[in-house]
Amino acid sequence: MNNKQPPPPPLTAVLDFFASVKLSIFLLLTVAAASVIGTLIPQEGMAEIHHPMYSPFLDAVFIKLGFFNVYKAWWFQLLLGLLALNLVVCTLKRLPITWKLVTGVTPGFSRGKFKSIKEKHEIKLNMPAQKARDAVLDVVSSRFKTVKAAEDEDGYTVYAEKGRWTRMGFYVIHLSFLLILAGALLGSLFGYSGSLNLEEGQTSQTVEVGVDRQRRDLPFAVKCERFEVKYYEGRDSVSEFTSDVTITEPGKAPWRTFIRVNHPLRLHGVSLYQASYGVSHYSGLVNVSFKNLETGEKHIVPVPISAQPTALPWDKGMIMIPSFTASLRSRDGHNMGPAVRMHIFPQEGKPEVMFMPVGRPEFARDVMGLEMAVLEGEEIVPVYYTGLKVTKDPGVWVVYSGFILILLGCMVTFFMAHQQLYIKIVPSGSGASVELGGAANKNSQGFEERVRRIAGRLEKKE
Amino acid sequence: MALLEILESTAIVSFITFVYGAAAVLYWADWVFEKPVLSRSATWLMLIGFLGNTAGIVLRWIESHQMGIGRAPFTNLYESLVFFAWTIAILYLVIEKQYKVRSLGAFAAPLAFLALAYAALQNKAIMPLMPALKSNWLIAHVITCFLGYAAFAVAFGLAVIYLIKSRDVGLSWLAGALAGIAAAILTVIFTGYQTDAFWTLAGAGFFIGAGVALGAGFATSAVVNLVKKSDPGGKGRVNKMLPDLGVLDELTYQTILFGFMFLTAGIITGSVWANSAWGRYWSWDPKETWSLITWLIYGAMIHSRLVRGWRGRRTVYLSLFGFGAVLFTYFGVNTLLKGLHSYAT
Numbered sequence: 055m056n057n058k059q060p061p062p063p064p065l066t067a068v069l070d071f072f073a074s075v076k077l078s079i080f081l082l083l084t085v086a087a088a089s090v091i092g093t094l095i096p097q098e099g100m101a102e103i104h105h106p107m108y109s110p111f112l113d114a115v116f117i118k119l120g121f122f123n124v125y126k127a128w129w130f131q132l133l134l135g136l137l138a139l140n141l142v143v144c145t146l147k148r149l150p151i152t153w154k155l156v157t158g159v160t161p162g163f164s165r166g167k168f169k170s171i172k173e174k175h176e177i178k179l180n181m182p183a184q185k186a187r188d189a190v191l192d193v194v195s196s197r198f199k200t201v202k203a204a205e206d207e208d209g210y211t212v213y214a215e216k217g218r219w220t221r222m223g224f225y226v227i228h229l230s231f232l233l234i235l236a237g238a239l240l241g242s243l244f245g246y247s248g249s250l251n252l253e254e255g256q257t258s259q260t261v262e263v264g265v266d267r268q269r270r271d272l273p274f275a276v277k278c279e280r281f282e283v284k285y286y287e288g289r290d291s292v293s294e295f296t297s298d299v300t301i302t303e304p305g306k307a308p309w310r311t312f313i314r315v316n317h318p319l320r321l322h323g324v325s326l327y328q329a330s331y332g333v334s335h336y337s338g339l340v341n342v343s344f345k346n347l348e349t350g351e352k353h354i355v356p357v358p359i360s361a362q363p364t365a366l367p368w369d370k371g372m373i374m375i376p377s378f379t380a381s382l383r384s385r386d387g388h389n390m391g392p393a394v395r396m397h398i399f400p401q402e403g404k405p406e407v408m409f410m411p412v413g414r415p416e417f418a419r420d421v422m423g424l425e426m427a428v429l430e431g432e433e434i435v436p437v438y439y440t441g442l443k444v445t446k447d448p449g450v451w452v453v454y455s456g457f458i459l460i461l462l463g464c465m466v467t468f469f470m471a472h473q474q475l476y477i478k479i480v481p482s483g484s485g486a487s488v489e490l491g492g493a494a495n496k497n498s499q500g501f502e503e504r505v506r507r508i509a510g511r512l513e514k515k516e
Numbered sequence: 517m518a519l520l521e522i523l524e525s526t527a528i529v530s531f532i533t534f535v536y537g538a539a540a541v542l543y544w545a546d547w548v549f550e551k552p553v554l555s556r557s558a559t560w561l562m563l564i565g566f567l568g569n570t571a572g573i574v575l576r577w578i579e580s581h582q583m584g585i586g587r588a589p590f591t592n593l594y595e596s597l598v599f600f601a602w603t604i605a606i607l608y609l610v611i612e613k614q615y616k617v618r619s620l621g622a623f624a625a626p627l628a629f630l631a632l633a634y635a636a637l638q639n640k641a642i643m644p645l646m647p648a649l650k651s652n653w654l655i656a657h658v659i660t661c662f663l664g665y666a667a668f669a670v671a672f673g674l675a676v677i678y679l680i681k682s683r684d685v686g687l688s689w690l691a692g693a694l695a696g697i698a699a700a701i702l703t704v705i706f707t708g709y710q711t712d713a714f715w716t717l718a719g720a721g722f723f724i725g726a727g728v729a730l731g732a733g734f735a736t737s738a739v740v741n742l743v744k745k746s747d748p749g750g751k752g753r754v755n756k757m758l759p760d761l762g763v764l765d766e767l768t769y770q771t772i773l774f775g776f777m778f779l780t781a782g783i784i785t786g787s788v789w790a791n792s793a794w795g796r797y798w799s800w801d802p803k804e805t806w807s808l809i810t811w812l813i814y815g816a817m818i819h820s821r822l823v824r825g826w827r828g829r830r831t832v833y834l835s836l837f838g839f840g841a842v843l844f845t846y847f848g849v850n851t852l853l854k855g856l857h858s859y860a861t
Contacts, residue, residue, distance in 0.1 A: 075823055079816045086812035086841075093802045093849075125800050238798070247795065286585055286644045294647050315647035316793045327795040328647075445795045453797060457784045464780055468773040499766045 072143040081137045088133060092124035138235055141228050152221050162202050163211035168476040171491035173502060175509040179486045183209050186479050186486035189515045193508060198475065209480040216473050221495065223467030226459055233456030240449030246270060250326075250442040252278035252297075253334045261444045272444070273322040275302040279310070281331055281438040295328050297440040313442065323446055330441030335359075336378040338434035340394055340412055345425040359434070363399060370422050372399040378434060382409060394428060471496040475505065488512060525576035525589075526640050528568055529598055533632035535565040536601065540625035547622055550757060555618045559609075562625060566605040572598060576642065585644040590658035592643070593850070597635035599658065600846075601628040603666035607771075611670065615767060619758055623673030653789035661782030661807075665842055667775030668814070672839040674768040675832045681758045683744050685737045687829060692736025693729040694836050698843060700728045765828055769821065772835060776814050783807050806845040813838045 071077065095116065120127030179186045187203060187210040195201045198214035205211075248263035248270065257277040260269040280298040285291065295315055302308040303322075313319045319326040339358045344367055345351070353367040363372040374397040382393035392412040399405045400422055410428045411417050418427035475492040490509050494501035542558035545551075576589040576598075589595045608624035611617060679688055747755065759767070786804070791797040798804065817834035820826045 075819050079819050079823070082812045082816040082819070086809045086816075089805050089809050089812070092800060093805050097800065289644060291644050292647060293644065294650075316651045318792060318795065325795060327793070329795070443795045450791065450797065454788070457788070461777070461781055461784065464773075464777040468777055497766065497770060499763060500770075 069143060069147070072140055073147045075144075078137070078140050078144070081133060081140060085130075085133050085137065088124060088130055091121055095121050095124075097125075098123045134235060138232060141232060145225060145228055149225060152225070156218050156221055160200050160202065160215065161213065162204055163213040163476055163478075167474075167493075168478065168491055171476065171493060174489055174491040175505060176487060176489045177509050177513050178482065179488055179512065179515070181485060183479050183481040183486040186210075186488055187212065189512060190477055190479060190488065193511050193515070194475065194477070197508065198473070209478065209486075212475075212477040212479070214475040214477070217470050218472050220466050220470040221472050223463050223465075223470070226463035227467055230456040230459035230463055233459065234453050237449035237452030237454075237456060240452060241447040242449075245445065245447040245449065247443065247445040247447075249329065250276070250444050251332075251334075251439045252276065252299075252442065253439045254278055254280055254437050256439075272324060273303070276300075276326065276442070277302070277308075278440050281440040283331065295331055295440075297328055297442065299326075313440075323448065325445050325447075327443040327445070328440070329443035332439055332441065333436040334439040335437050336380075336434050337437050338378070338431055340375060340378070340431040340434070341429040342373065343415070343427050343429055347420070347423050347425055354429070356432070359394070363397075366398075366424075368424075369401065370424065371401045373397070374399070378412075378431070380436075382411065392431070392434075396428075398422075468496075471501065473501055473504075475508070523575065525572045525579055528575065529572040529632060530636060532565050532568040532572060532601075533629060533636065535561055535568060536605070536625055536629040536632060539565060539621070540629050543618070543621035543625050547619065547757070555621070558621055558625070559612060559618070562605060562609060562612075562621065565628065566602070566609060569598065569602045569605060573602060580642050583642060585642070587645045587650075588655050588658075590654065591645060591649055592639070594635050594638035594640050596658065596662070597631045597638065599662050600665060601631040601635070603662045604628045604631065604669055607663075607666050607670050611767070611771070615759075615763075617674075617677075617759055617767065619677060620670070620673050623676060624670055627669050627673070648793045651789055651793065653785055653792070657782060657785040657789055660778050660785055664775045664777075664779035664782050665846060667771050667778060668810075668835075668839050668842045671768050671771040671775060671835055674764055674771060675835045675839075677758055678761065678764045678768060678828075678832055681755065681761055681764060682828070683740055684829065685740050685744075687832060688740040689733040689737040690833060691836055693733035694840055695736070696729040696732030698840055699732070761828065765831065768835060769818075769831065772814060772817060772838070776811070776818065779807065779811055779814070783811060803845065803849045806841065806849050810838060810841040810845050813841050 116122060120129070124130055179189065181189070190212050191201060191203060194212060194214045197216075199216040201212065201214045203210060203212045246263045248261040250258055250261045252258055255278065257275055259272050259275040261272055262268070263270050277300040278297055279300055282294075282296045282298070283292055284294040284296070286293045297313040298310070299313060299319070300308050300310050301319075301321065311319060313326055313328050315328045318328075336359055339356045342355050342357050344353045344355065346353075346368060355364060355367060355373070357364045357373055357375045359375050359378050361374065361376050363374040365371075366373050375394045376397065377395045379393055379395075382390040384390050390411050391414070393409050394412060396408050396410050397405055398408075398421055406421065408419070410419070410426075412428050413430045415427040415429065418425050420426070471494040473492065473494045475490065477491075478489045480487050480489075488509075490505055492501060492505045539558045539561035542554050542561060546555040546558060573589055576595070577586075580586050580589065590599055604624055605628050608620065608628075611620065676691065679691055758764075783804075786807075787797040790799065790804075813834060817831060817838060820830050820834055
């Protein structure tokens with residue numbers, strides 16, 4: 055007879071390969087190693103990358119291998135895919151067995167299993183066997199879910215069991231791992247992430263997405279009423295950024311709300327986050343003084359900071375101040391303080407553009423026979439824009455349910471066990487001899503201790 | 517309140533550093549002299565240290581409220597180190613009570629001491645929180661992460677005891693080498709490594725690190741060889757004092773499961789928090805990624821126990837590697853890599 059086992063059919067061999075725990079360990083460690091690469095080499099989108107970063111050769115190799123974008127590289131995704139496949143095959147292979155075990159009929163005392171238990175505790179009780187059995191049942195039934203007692207030729211047997219369902223725990227962990235991956239995939243396929251910069255008073259119903267700044271429609275309009283930066287009392291550290299916004303949904307009355315850091319606005323599957331802010335421009339006006347160098351006459355003209363030109367005195371033309379800056383740097387790096395950008399449009403000839411410091415009459419200039427100086431400004435206030443991050447991620451709830459399940463699964467799988475206790479009660483002399491032995495599928499040391507304590511409890515029953 | 521005005525949280529913590537230090541010395545003395553009075557007083561010191569540590573944390577919380585910027589005391593490297601020492605202490609005390617492994621104190625107490633000693637070098641000022649940190653997730657995130665870290669630290673101590681007990685030359689070689697690399701990295705961190713110079717120094721660092729690892733590996737295996745020669749039958753006092761390999765293996769595993777669950781919870785709470793602060797639950801930030809790497813290594817370790825014949829030795833390898841990843845996640849990332857958690861330095 056041929057003692058050699060026939061080689062397994064190819065499909066079984068492949069399935070066995072994908073069901074192996076060694077493959078899981080290999081994949082887990084490989085994904086870990088690949089992730090290390092992504093933390094050592096600067097990744098695209100995290101920092102500005104200027105190629106070549108390394109030697110041109112190394113740079114070319116790294117680009118080919120996707121080392122500048124490891125987590126989106128095909129081989130990284132493939133590793134994750136293999137891990138998922140490994141998990142699915144493992145589950146499909148083992149689940150039917152576990153399921154049968156968990157849902158099967160509760161067994162009774164098994165002589166064979168009892169014999170195979172190495173560590174047993176034997177105690178002598180000073181009571182008849184029947185009473186001893188009652189004492190055992192009393193102690194055991196409060197500690198185990200199912201208890202079965204029987205009588206056999208040499209005495210009584212008791213079988214107690216609990217936590218059979220905990221064997222399902224590790225499937226829950228694996229399922230939640232798949233859920234998280236699936237949620238991430240959903241998000242990357244059907245979600246987007248964009249930015250929306252809104253000046254105070256500005257409204258938008260679209261958002262810029264991705265590097266190519268594609269515009270996407272939002273299911274509602276957002277208007278920034280006000281942006282506020284709050285500081286800690288008596289300190290210069292920021293305590294809060296708040297956007298005060300009005301939301302207009304089609305067919306509904308507009309309503310007002312706040313968006314703060316850590317307190318996003320979630321609406322119609324879209325989330326708006328407080329991400330950044332800045333000064334987009336200033337509003338207010340500056341007083342510009344003019345002295346007619348021919349007549350010596352003086353005139354002060356208030357000019358608003360805007361793209362609207364104002365008439366110059368003596369019909370000399372127009373003046374416009376489109377922007378204000380809180381601090382102007384001179385060419386040699388000096389801070390000149392506040393300044394404006396000024397356009398002069400003469401009646402005839404070329405317009406002139408210049409920067410003028412504000413509130414510094416000593417920097418007066420001669421233009422078209424006029425001595426011009428910029429005096430103090432009035433009510434110059436910054437107009438802020440709020441930088442909102444806008445995301446849509448339909449996968450996030452799938453991921454979150456994976457999160458909850460993985461924690462529940464860990465608790466069950468790690469800290470609860472399927473415990474089985476076999477007890478044999480045999481009359482000996484005037485009393486009874488009780489032998490206890492048990493098995494747990496996890497933490498056998500802990501279960502051993504538990505059996506010892508149950509034995510101790512019984513001894514006290516006398 | 518009069519007491520509160522005299523005692524400052526930082527002063528208490530500085531004092532507790534020495535209490536943990538003294539406990540460490542007593543636990544070591546117990547290995548050498550094996551007098552019950554030594555280990556018993558070490559346990560008492562550990563308990564006093566833990567209570568003082570608790571008081572320090574609570575007091576700092578109160579102090580921040582008195583300054584008008586009330587926030588949980590888990591927001592910078594100093595505070596996280598103080599909390600790390602606290603989690604190590606409580607975890608160790610529970611294990612000592614539950615499993616009667618006093619020999620573990622010789623590793624747990626010095627780790628708590630080192631955490632506080634390193635904390636002493638940090639900026640201790642109570643600063644107000646930046647808006648992104650003002651979240652209820654902060655407390656959940658820090659507590660879960662640090663319970664995980666502390667469990668891995670304790671598991672590391674258990675793995676080292678396993679090593680000593682098993683007198684495995686190859687294993688001790690690897691452990692020595694790993695310790696050498698860890699020491700090299702920690703030295704770099706302590707001396708304030710500049711990120712900009714990373715790649716220019718990486719080559720030199722590799723050879724120095726490899727050299728240190730080789731040296732440390734040889735030294736450790738030589739010591740184990742020596743111990744084996746002096747006590748061939750393993751009947752020596754120290755060897756007898758240590759728990760059985762089976763017990764150590766199981767206890768290491770249980771501790772790692774506990775750590776793994778809390779690390780999982782830590783990553784999840786961080787993720788949910790990131791989603792409410794930055795609009796992404798995962799952005800491959802270096803700290804995130806390194807916590808995932810740690811998770812994957814311990815995940816592999818947990819699976820390795822399902823492979824026949826891999827218990828013991830290979831489990832110890834992976835738990836040593838895992839703790840290396842924990843140290844890098846905690847200290848290395850903030851110093852060597854840039855990212856969202858950079859405020860923690």
